[in-house]
Every structure is written in C-alpha cells, then in structure tokens.
Amino acid sequence: MILCIDVGNTNIVFAAYDGEERVFTSRLKTDPTRTADQYAAELRAVLNLYDVSVLDIEGSIVGSVVPQLTTLLRKACMTVLGHEPMILGAGLKTGLNIRLDNPGECGADLVASAVGAKAHFPVPLLVVDMGTASKITAVDANGDFLGGAILPGLMTSMNALISNASLLTSFDLAAPKHAIGRNTADCLRSGYVLGFASMLDGMCDRFKEELGGDAFVVATGGLMETVLPSCKTAMTLRDDLVTEGLRIIYEKNR
Secondary structure (H helix, E strand, O other): OEEEEEEOOOEEEEEEEEOOEEEEEEEEEOOOOOOHHHHHHHHHHHHHHOOOOHHHOOEEEEEEOOHHHHHHHHHHHHHHHOOOOEEOOOOOOOOOOEOOOOHHHOOHHHHHHHHHHHHHOOOOEEEEEEOOEEEEEEEOOOOOEEEEEEEEOHHHHHHHHHHHOOOOOOOOOOOOOOOOOOOHHHHHHHHHHHHHHHHHHHHHHHHHHHHOOOOEEEEEOOOHHHHHHHOOOOOEEOOOHHHHHHHHHHHHHO
C-alpha cells in the first residue's frame, strides 16, 4: 500500500492506495505551528481510523506547496512508517515535459494534478483546481505542460471582502436562484458562486483559443462542487486528481 500526502495551504490530504485502488482519503487542517511529533500522532490516528496497519504501508510520497511543512511531514513519515518518503521535486521522474520559463517554479500540486489528469483523460486538456487559490493549467496535444493562470481562491476572496467591509457578514455558500440578488446574502451568493463560475468559463474559453481548439476540462479542489453546477463549460469532476498524480509519480520512481 502507498501513502500519498498532498500538503496544501488550507488542508493536508492523506490518501492510501492499494495498487490503483484508493483505500481511503483523510483531510486535516494545515497548521504550521504543529511539530513533527504532532503530525506523526495525527498520521498514526488516521491510519488507525481506517484500520490500516503501519506494516501495510510500503512507501510514501509527499507533494507540498508549504515548504516549512515538507520537513515536518518527512519526519512524521519516518517516525510512523519507518522509511523516508519521496518528496515531489527536482530529481523525480514525472513523465511531464514542463514548458515554463523556469520549470522549478511549478508547484507540486500543479505537477501532480497534471500527471493525474494526463493519465486518465484525453489531451489537450485543462485542469481547473479550486482551493486556497483557483488555478487553471493547460496540457497541450503533445502532453506538454504549458503553464496556466492563478486566480483568487473563492474562500480566500470571500473572507477578505467580509473582513474589510463593515456591512457585509458571512453567509452560506450556495448558488442563488437568480443572478440579480434582492438581498445582501443573495447578492453575495451571486457574486461568488455565479461570478466565479463565469470567471472560470471565460478563462477556459481563452485557454482553448490559445490551444487552437477545444480541450477536455477536468475539475478538482474542495470548492469545485459548489461552483461546477453553475459553470457553462463542460467539466469532469475528479476529486482525487492530486493524490492520484502523486501515486503515479511514486510508481515511476519506486
């Protein structure tokens, strides 16, 4: 069994795979103030929760966009699992030709999601990932990673607006019945759900134009389920895209 760890700015995702089958997925809140021992205790608790023995985990891989946590998760894996995890970065084979000005700038989550998408869906393709930041990346017809766009995250943007506007308060995030809101909550829902959906639609159209035609669109990220029904662009939802990419990268380097 392989343990894939996706360290994001908001959540840390643990996913165990038995071959290609996902055994479990668990999410913990990212907290840079915790120690390696605390993360080790949480990792052990997660394995116990899903009745997975430490002896069942033969290998692990960490993909992290929070550098200060990479070392902590590495130490936690060594403490609990007894082995050194792979760290997604320079030196690992990904099977992905990254055509950025500086390939080293490409985040581990973007690499992993592109690898996961490329393995399961036709190219050219776009990956839409809604997390702390909203990201859209493009893989061309040759399977090369071209780059993409980074946009405000839905919750990141919403929290910033509410904290800086005295008369606006928090609200439940759901699609409104109408784009023209008739109360403050519905105006906010329209702006955030329909507005973000329109933003994604517009960016996908621009990406497709630059790719020279249509492209398959894969959606992932914790907030995608909220926005996806309001998008006009046809998208296939794959919630495990990053950890699936990590699994594939592990297999290429084991």
